[in-house]
Amino acid sequence: MTEIDKVFSDVRVIHDKLSWLNRSKMENALAGYTASEVHLLEYIGKNENINVTKLAEHFFMTRGAMSKSTKKLIKKGALQSKQKEDNKKEIYFTLTEEGQRVFDLHEQLHQEFRARDQDVLNSITPETLSEVESFLQRYNDHLSKEIQKKKLKTR
Template sequence: MNKEDQVIKGFRDLYNKMVWLNKDKMEDSLKGYTSSEVHCIEYIENNRDANVTKLAETFYMTRGAFSKLTQKLIKKGLIESYQKSDNKKEVYFKLTPQGKVIYNIHNDLHKEFQERDKAVFEQVSEEQFDSVLNFVDKYNRHLDAEIKKVGIVINSE
């Protein structure tokens, strides 16, 4: 296996192990909510003026799929829509108090998982971090360009 394959396999293995380790605790703590719903809630809380277009671009899904998802979250009382006085055409979303509860549970779990894995990150030098971050950034930019070639515009904020 060449180094490129090793890197890709390594990223996949890391991701799959993190998902596997975190899955039970996430599902127990966020029972009744799908991963898509929780990550939509997270995005809305962390990004001002979130709308269906921004959500769809961020999660590489269609606007129709996100429109359905946001309607579900509205029905569950987790988000609410609003419009700006200067733009009545665009619909934005914000969390309700109940949505903030779900966001906080999810955020606390991520902090717990970061604490679990802290020992590894403490052993990594600034130079090593910079090297990995540089690689990830280059690969992301390459994939953005490839996605753009097939006609999908990604908002990489």
Template sequence: MNKEERAMKGLWDIFKKRIWLDSFKMKDRLKGYNPSEIHCIAYIGEDEDSNVTKLAESFGMTRGAISKLTKKLVKKGLIESYQKPNNNKEVYFELTEQGKTIYDIHEEMHREFKDRDQPFFEQVTEEQLDIILGFAKKYNMHLDTEIKKLGVDMKSDNL
């Protein structure tokens, strides 16, 4: 395996372990809610005037998929929809008290994950972080270029 392959494998291993570790803890504290529901609740909790369009753009999902997800969250009593008095066309979402509880648990867990990883990041130098950030930026730009070459809309393909 050459250096590029080892680097990509190393990044993939980090990603998988972080997802596994975080989801392992979240599954216990947020039973009964899937990751899409939790992230939708988090977005609505952080963004005033959340609507289907904003959610679809943020998650790279279709408006239809977001409509289905938000209907599910309304049915579970986690969010409610509303319209502004001067705009009867657009439907917005806000958290219910039950949704705020889930949001608070999610935020608390993110703080716990950050605290868990902080001792590691205290050992990383500014120079090392700059190198990682530069790599991530350049590689993301490369991938964006490759996606554009395909003529694919990431949002409509749920990437």
């Protein structure tokens, strides 16, 4: 196994362990919502002027699939659709009171999980953290370019 293979393996294992550790608390606290729905609410809660197209691009889904997801969340009372006065064609989404409750609860759980892990997180030097962030950003940029290439080929 190469060093880079080891890094990717470690990242997958860490992701799996975090999922296992956090799953039951998340599922209990956010009962009635799937992980995908919670992440959709999180994205809308953290961003403005979000429409189906932006959601589809962010989550790498079709607009049709995202439209289905938003309709489910509207039915659950977590999202509302709005139109701007100057653009009646485009539909934007905002959180309802219920959506904000789910968003806040999700954020609170993440803070709790971060507190649980704070000792090890505090042990990372700023230099190491900067290097890791730099690598992740470069790799993320690379993957974005590859996605764009693939999209252009499928048109």
